[in-house]
Amino acid sequence: MSYNVYEYRRGDGNDGNFVRAHVRLPDGANVYAALEALTLNDYVSGRYTRRFIRANMNVDGEPEYGVHLTVYEGPRRATAFGAAWLTSELRPYATCNPDRFDSLEDILDRGALAHYRKRAGEI
Numbered sequence: 001m002s003y004n005v006y007e008y009r010r011g012d013g014n015d016g017n018f019v020r021a022h023v024r025l026p027d028g029a030n031v032y033a034a035l036e037a038l039t040l041n042d043y044v045s046g047r048y049t050r051r052f053i054r055a056n057m058n059v060d061g062e063p064e065y066g067v068h069l070t071v072y073e074g075p076r077r078a079t080a081f082g083a084a085w086l087t088s089e090l091r092p093y094a095t096c097n098p099d100r101f102d103s104l105e106d107i108l109d110r111g112a113l114a115h116y117r118k119r120a121g122e123i
């Protein structure tokens with residue numbers, strides 16, 4: 001099986017996105033669902049903020065060039081000084097040995113992994 005390595009970045013609409021992890025995905029994996037799950041994984045499962053993000057995320061882009069997720073307003077209608085409250089992205093990483101990086105299953109908690117599996121089957 002061949003793999004692709006992606007760089008997961010997260011931030012807000014003002015300060016930009018910063019590298020949080022490098023993840024190995026098999027060819028044909030749903031990159032959109034992976035980005036959603038990685039973003040949700042950064043928040044505590046079962047809490048209001050995580051549920052809010054799941055209900056309000058907008059995902060766009062092309063897997064070959066990068067996929068972007070945006071949540072425009074936070075749970076208390078907060079923004080990052082008028083910009084998006086939360087942004088994240090998955091960018092293709094330079095060609096390298098994918099065995100050096102963790103798989104999605106190694107990174108995600110149980111709730112985020114369930115979200116990935118459900119969304120990967122939908123799209």
